[in-house]
């Protein structure tokens with residue numbers, strides 16, 4: 001079994017970090033993982049994206065044309081990548097910035113107003129963590145407990161931001177309707 | 181002919197949208213060069229040489245013939261063009277990594293031979309395109325991705341002053357340093373760039389305009405903070421003015 | 428040791444340190460600048476040498492000088508930078524000094540693009556620099572393998588007193604995967620007192636050492652070339668490395684592929700297996716020496732009807748595959764370049780069509 005999760009949005013939305021956190025959590029669970037960024041000259045505010053592949057055997061192709069799931073943090077990335085998501089995957093739509101639907105009826109569409117939620121928590125910068133937690137709650141690709149631990153480790157050098165990110169995880173889980 | 185003070189686009193610039201970051205000064209310098217080309221009416225016989233750096237795509241933004249060089253080699257390519265076609269007006273447009281680091285040999289020798297082309301040297305004290313590494317022009321204690329604790333002069337020396345270095349050669353005709361931080365700087369830079377091209381039209385030998393610029397993205401600053409920082413930190417070390425003029 | 432999630436470029440930098448290489452010179456270039464950025468912090472912590480040179484030409488001679496003086500030293504670059512370093516590689520090989528060069532390939536020729544490519548296969552295996560010499564070339568297919576090969580490159584460079592190249596591509600440099608740094612790959616210091624310019628006092632010797640490549644006497648130059656040739660023949664006997672995938676039983680076709688490309692082929696092979704079509708892959712881990720014999724044997728298995736070299740280039744390794752198969756099976760090439768990477772679906776199609784035609 002292999003899952004491919006694509007994270008896409010503007011540069012500066014914490015896209016690459018969200019992907020890394022998911023990869024870390026999966027690695028802690030003993031899975032094979034691979035984190036693949038889009039890279040180019042300074043992206044200058046353009047679309048940034050990365051793909052995380054999680055599997056139970058060594059990851060083959062790191063070039064993923066059709067991811068199983070998509071976390072779209074802005075409109076251009078939803079428009080660009082929603083059509084390529086595999087049927088029955090999850091598409092998380094950051095409804096704070098995206099006024100449209102994915103246009104797919106064969107996927108599980110999850111709308112989360114990540115920016116409003118993060119603002120209520122007092123730090124808009126954790127919108128990406130809200131999205132990630134909502135996604136994890138919905139798909140169970142990794143255990144939430146592991147995600148929490150990885151967030152703590154990743155922010156170990158900035159301990160002040162850990163509590164708000166923990167709250168962001170809980171808020172994200174709630175936005176996804178809790179754990180099924 | 182328009183004096184270039186209007187907001188109309190110079191003919192020597194194309195309609196393409198530039199890829200430069202918000203607040204980057206490459207766009208202003210492109211415009212000043214294009215205005216000089218328009219003012220002198222030489223667009224039809226001008227060839228630019230693009231560097232490897234953020235301005236590598238300059239050939240999309242200028243509307244005249246262009247060649248793209250390898251990293252640092254623009255002055256050698258310009259030499260080749262000018263030697264076989266002295267009637268062409270030739271300029272190189274280079275960053276500080278391109279000109280002062282990997283291409284130091286090429287620029288010094290082109291200048292010293294008195295090649296009859298013009299070099300526009302964009303000094304933003306950092307490598308822009310590759311993501312903010314240290315340049316020969318990086319200031320002491322300035323943090324970059326390859327000097328994470330700040331440039332240490334006792335390990336890698338002091339920043340290089342290219343205008344002064346080239347002015348120490350006997351041959352070059354015109355060597356000046358300008359800036360594009362405030363309107364007053366921009367007006368002077370406009371005159372200097374036009375002056376350099378005017379000398380080239382008159383077949384004077386090598387002309388060089390260094391332009392102190394900003395790179396808000398890799399300096400990690402807002403565009404306005406970047407201008408303040410450049411004024412406070414770069415200008416005292418990189419004095420503006422003419423270092424060499426034809427006799 | 429616990430696994431850590433690391434970007435290929437940073438892992439290569441760390442691997443060199445773990446192998447006992449504390450000297451690094453480099454010049455920035457995408458997609459490998461993270462090695463320099465990482466080591467600009469890390470070398471200070473281990474009391475090592477980090478210097479950003481003014482160009483790849485200069486860097487490559489810093490490597491030559493440091494290696495000649497007996498230090499364990501390495502650099503990293505990407506295609507256009509490697510072209511500039513190739514002159515020094517020729518001098519380093521001629522003067523018989525050990526050094527490690529990492530090429531995180533991007534698309535060419537010329538300025539090309541910054542996306543992954545395998546366009547430097549010829550350059551690395553046949554034509555880097557002038558004169559009669561070879562590099563030992565290793566091609567990792569994962570971040571873990573990049574770590575291990577980097578650590579193994581130093582003892583190999585020292586064993587042969589010859590430059591060793593790690594030939595990766597932009598993806599190997601840019602992606603993150605879990606890695607371990609095997610303790611047993613730490614390299615002990617070697618005795619280089621017979622040739623390195625380490626200073627007569629330092630090595631307690633009354634005879635001086637010379638590091639040079641000029642041999643004006645034709646017989647002496649011929650002799651130096653014979654010494655090099657003997658080393659390359661020894662590499663061909665002792666250092667050939669490869670891996671096979673799905674090749675234990677019978678198969679209808681053989682894919683030869685290396686680096687990132689081989690991973691895409693692995694996915695294609697799994698997909699074909701699921702459809703009942705058995706295809707094997709041979710993945711060269713050393714490109715020079717090339718696993719000629721292994722390719723020959725894998726290609727000439729009874730059921731195998733075709734051999735396909737799949738590359739992110741316009742057909743370079745295919746020439747070595749053809750040479751190895753010696754006409755016993757049809758050999759064809761499939762590839763793309765410039766950052767376009769053949770997809771598993773395309774590979775399946777190529778294999779299926781090829782089997783139908785042969």
Ligand SMILES: Cc1ncc(C[n+]2csc(CCOP(=O)(O)OP(=O)(O)O)c2C)c(N)n1
Nearest residue numbers: 232233234251275276277278307308309456
């Ligand atoms: C031979 C070679 N080495 C390295 C590079 C990578 N490279 C591209 S642009 C650049 C430096 C750009 O900095 P600068 O000249 O200061 O221009 P800026 O981007 O700041 O305008 C480098 C090192 C290259 N393209 N070719």
Ligand code: SF4
Nearest residue numbers: 200201204234308395
């Ligand atoms: S990286 Fe710097 S030099 Fe390059 S376009 Fe952006 S601001 Fe300008």
